[in-house]
Amino acid sequence: MIIDAVDVRRRYGETVALDGVSFSVDEGKIFALIGPNGAGKTTLVRALSGTTDAEGTVSVFGQSPADVARDRIGLLPQEFTPAGRLTAKELVEYYAGLYDESRDPEAVLDDVGLTDSADTFYENLSGGQKRRVCVGTALVNDPALLMLDEPTTGIDPTGRRDLWRLIEGLADGGTTVVLTTHYMEEAEELADHVGLLADGELVALGSPSELIGRYGGESRLLIEPEDGDAAVEALTDAGYEIISEDRRVAVPADATDIPSIVETLADAGVVYEGLTWRQPTLEDVYIELTGTDAASADGMTTEGWA
Incomplete structure (x- = not known):
């Protein structure tokens, strides 16, 4: 077991971000957290990565997240803005240099579909290309655990599916993946197990097919x-x-x-x-359990695709 979370709770003043969340993730599995903005997805990723404190018990590789060697984890935050005056290649090379061992930056750029844009300044890339670079920076240390917070936001449908294949390939090679998304199709396509978050609570947990069969109608x-x-x-x-x-x-x-x-x-x-x-789909499941359409709650649009 790579991740074991038991009764995880987090408050910000009077706001309850996480309210007794429990789940586990095995090696080489893809675990997707679904929910609209404000559901607690990002706070949970931060608790798992050791970048925020939380009540309850969180174990990663059998350790407290804060004690895990940084090169074992790859993390892509939802909000991440690297230096605009570095090229895509320079950015990946910079993050590669932070580790004693890392992957070849050119191979990483190829994985995320940016070989032809390697020498373009980050600030001149389209929104979708920028997100691909950010994914690349999370892959460069060849992590055993990859955490991706809304990895395909702003990426066009073709590019999104390319990243899906990349994530599936990483999992097939033994990498454990935790991702957050409000694209129901993304979770249904990729995830071995799904956790549905609403107002800080995990309202359902299971494989996509199990949840659809149980709640989808x-x-x-x-x-x-x-x-x-x-x-x-x-x-x-x-x-x-x-x-x-x-x-x-x-x-x-x-x-x-x-x-x-x-x-x-x-x-x-x-x-x-x-x-x-x-x-029936996971969207039907989420609406059945929460009365809320996760995608609509986020006000998702296709603007910024690249």
Whole structure:
């Protein structure tokens, strides 16, 4: 076990940042913390890395986080602004020089997709490129434990998936990864286990598939009919349950149910503009447990992509 956290608590004055959080992470696993800004994700990462005090027990490599050798941990804070007048390569080289042993900076830049921008000043990089450089600085010491606080914020979808593959490869090689995110797809794609944080509390813990199976609800077919009343009547008469009757009529359905539902609508002469089959996701789980959409709570946009 690489991380063992038991009843971790942290207050800032009257504000409760962490309220009795407990979990563990095994070697080579990816653990994702999900939640909106203010949920406690960053405070928990700081407690795990020894950069803030917390009540309860936190063990990293069997030690107090403050006692762990710094070269065993790679940390990317959510807010990190390196020197703007250094190039991407110079920045990675600088952080490599802080350790007795480190990876080749050029190989790190290649890993994060910045070989072609290696000689560009940090201040002239796009938002997404800057974030990639920052990820590179956390990788340069080849850490056994990598902590990434919102690593793909501001990165375009293609670049985000490239970093996902990099993180998966590190875990396959034995690196333990803890990341925070409010991209539900990111956690669902990457994580072996997920912790859902809300108002400082860990409201659920498990693998993405376990949490979706337990809290996500049923798969459903979403129908956009021209005449909603006619669609509801036809489906109800055929014995189908109707979940919602707003702009789209929702019916619980497995993939194998779709042909019979389509046939029911056709037999009743119901015309529709679209059909969408939707499986439950971690977003559904989070909303079910907290009543809050983690992405919307952060006001996420795609601005700053690069």
